Amino acid sequence: MIGYILKRLGLALLVALAVSAIAFFLLRLSGDIAMAIAGEGAREEDLAIIRQTYGLDRPLxxxxADWLWQTLKGNFGTSIYFKTEVSKLVLDKLPTTILLGFLALGFALLISIPLGVLAAVYPNTWIDRLALAIAVVGQALPNFFFALILVMIFSISLRWLPVSGSATWLHFVMPTIALGYYVAPAFMRLIRAGMIEVLSADYIRTARAKGLPAGKIVFKHALRNAVVPVVALTAVQLGFLLGGSVVIETIFALDGLGYLAYQSITYKDFPVMQIIVLLLSVVYVLLTLASDIANAWLDPRIRVA
Known part of the structure; x- marks a missing residue:
């Protein structure tokens, strides 16, 4: 198990390093940092001085290498637009994004697990078709469009929920639903497929022959084994929720990391953009690593392979 963890950890570090390099070079190709600092209409002489001062005239x-070294030391630089340390900006916004990600994940599991179980217990019935229809709509409907529908219904028409901000728990209701419903279909289909496979296993038929209650068979024996693949998907989807919250946070003006990313893109704040991309990439890689380790612990066949 230790050897497997070390192998996966080494691979995760290489992936994180590759992502940081790709993000750095792509952001450099997307615009001129000296122009972003000096502003539109700056003279070429001023741009040359800025490039020399910030080392932008050196090879990429x-x-x-210099940026990576400074980042490893904890020096993330200063924001061009906000005129403050990038680390302070990120730490101030990160809790909101983490909270939204976990709320959305909880909402997705809350609706997908019951639907997946019901669809597997009653296959090829109207319950199964209804669950699949809900999943298809959730995957086909863009989350930003669904968010706008929620705003029109619950904020404009019914006036039940606030449309923007992050001051109270009510501000997180619509963002949680919009973001969580988009990832729920993947969980639902995986649980349905796993439950159908497990319910046809020999030990389930033996449990039924012994006269065990149907609820105990489904939830204690079948669901426990069918939920193992969900562990890996949960980590991946949580990383997607944290990184994919830019649009939702922008629509609802949540004061989180996603909205900060949108602002940094708008104002060409390259230092902030680089750290956000690196942070979200590292979090995604670490969550994937955690899911691999959890699956290896739950299923010894993975360790042997």
Whole structure:
């Protein structure tokens, strides 16, 4: 098990390093940092001074090595637009994004697990078709469009929920539903497929022959084994929720990391953009690593393989 963990950890570090390099070079190709600092209409002489001052006239590989070294030391630089330390900005916004991600994940599991179980217990019935229809709609409907529908219904028409901000728990209701419903279909289909497979196993038929209650068979024996693949998907989807909250946070003006990413893109705040991309990539890689370790612990066949 230790060897498997070390192998996966080494691979995760290589992935994180590759992502940081790709993000750095792509952001450099997307615009001129000196122009973002000096502003539109700056003279070429001023741009040359800024490039020399910030080391932007050096080769890109040297700039990347210097940026990576400073980042590893905890020096994330200063925001061009907000005129404050990037680390402070990120730490102030990160809790909101983490809260939204876990709320959305909880909402997705709350609706997908019962639907997946019901669809598997009653296959090829109207219950199964209804669950599949809900899943298809959730995957086909863009989350930003669904968010706008929620705003029209619950904020504009019914006036039940606030449309923007993050001051109270009511501000998180619609963002949680919009973000969680988009990832729920993947959980529902996986649980349905796993439950159908497990319910046809020999030990389930033996449990039925012994006269065990149907609820105990479904939830104690079948669901426990069918939920194992959900562990890996949960980590992946949580990483997607944290990184994919940019649109939802922008629509609802949540004061989180996603909205900060939108602002940094708008104002060409390259230092903030780089750290956000790196942070979300590292979190995604670490969550995937955690899911691999959890699956290896739950299923010894993975360790042997």
């Amino acid at each position: 590989i040297i700039q990347y």
